[in-house]
Structures are given as C-alpha cells and as structure tokens.
Amino acid sequence: MDPFKSKVLGPNILAQWNQVPVRVRRQPIRPVKVTGKKTGDTAGVKGVPRKPILAAYVGKLKKDTSEEDLTKYLTDEGMRGVVCKKLMAKDDKTFKTAAFFVSCCPECSDLFYNDKCWPEGAELRDWIFRNNGSQQ
16 A cells, blocks of 8 residues: 555545446447439439538638628639638627638639638638538
C-alpha cells in the first residue's frame, strides 16, 4: 500500500472504494440509406435525382459584403451557376466578418478551389451536409 494514501486518506476510506468496470463506447447505428434503381412501370411515382454541386463555407469577408456582391464577383471570375446565401449568427451573437454558403456547378471546380480566385484573407471550406431529421 502507498504510505502517502494511507496517511492522507486513512485506511477506512481506501476500503470503501469500489472499482468501476471500464465501459466501451459503441458507434451509434446509422440509418440505412437506399437509392432506388427501378426503371419502367412505377405507377406514376418518380424520384428526383440530386443535381451535383460544389458547396462551401466562405468566411472572413468584409461585414458589409452582400450576396449580390459575392455572386457578381465569382461570376466575373468565370464560375457558373453561383448561388450565395449569407449566414446569420445564432443566439444574438455578433461577428466582425461575414460568412456565406456558396455553391456552383461542378465543371467550375478548378476555379472554385483556386486560391487566386478568392479575395485575400477569405476562408473557404467544404460544406458538410448532415441529416438531422427524425428517424420516423
């Protein structure tokens, strides 16, 4: 027995301790995702395939930058199908810079990821889509 523990905590406290088994955390079970492949007779029910896009978070822009300004700037750089949506802060927070959700067509990926097409100091990161809907 450690002499320090027995003097500080006393022998009675050490006898009262219970050893707790280590629990292994398991990964949560992900919902099953199925993409339909059936063609032909589907009784009037049709799926709508998702259009491929490039989507990114763009931040660290001047606070007074508008959606129209950024859309025009990126279109002038040669990108096609540009859509910009300004992100608003949650819970009454305020930030010193503006941030946007920016998307464009996949054919413009070489321009979209080219650092020379973005203003100095701007930050671009891939947009992460999460499914936070209910499982029912």
